[in-house]
Amino acid sequence: MSEASTGSKRPLSPHLTIYKPIPTMVMSIMHRITGVALYFGMFLLTWWFFSAAAGEDYFNWVNGIFGSIIGQLILFGFSWALVHHMLGGIKHLVQDSGRAMEKAFTTQMAKAHVVVSAGLTVLVWIVAYLAG
């Protein structure tokens, strides 16, 4: 019984590669990719937080890494993934209630999703820089 699911030689129906990418499909894939990215981003956040508990020298070292150009780029990507995934999640919660399922509307939402997530992320960074 369990062998049935282990057969890597079993043929797969063609899927992703044969479809034209449409907005809702791309956003669905982005939701998963951002989710996986956030999984590892959470470890970076934990590392930073842990460094605050570990002592001043260690904290300053870790803080310096996140403050570098590469660190800031990673944090920017992290924050965008967070905003994008959260917007996607809210959309899913609304759709769980059976609303907002019409084809034309979902396509409009998918297109707006990119713009709104990018806009909100830039806004967060502007606020952060003004605050800091």
Place this chain on the structure above:
Amino acid sequence: MSMRTPLGRVRGLGSAKDGTEHFWMQRVTAVANIPLVLIGLWLIISLVGDDYQMVVTKLSSPGWTVFLVLFAFSVLYHMRLGLQVVIEDYIHTEWTKILLLLLNTFFVFFTGAMFVFAAFKLAFGG
């Protein structure tokens, strides 16, 4: 003749060994994550440019300690469920799948232990 109902006999026999719990907890933690992440973003923004002493002082206040523990629990629970589905979707070799599912759980608990240790050390470590 068995007194058990048909439902009682099949419970726990599905491939996932649980019913809608995975789906439901994904939603529960998703809803919880919305305020937790928004407050977390606000906390991080408020810490931008602060030196070590200011960061430690802020993060060690009781309200933030409680928040941080809740944040870690809900986020880690949610991301464990999420990555579990990704692994189950793409990894079809049984032993690799089980290994990755184990690593997923270990990673989440390890990260959680680090996070909660840090929260408590900041709170109680003086």
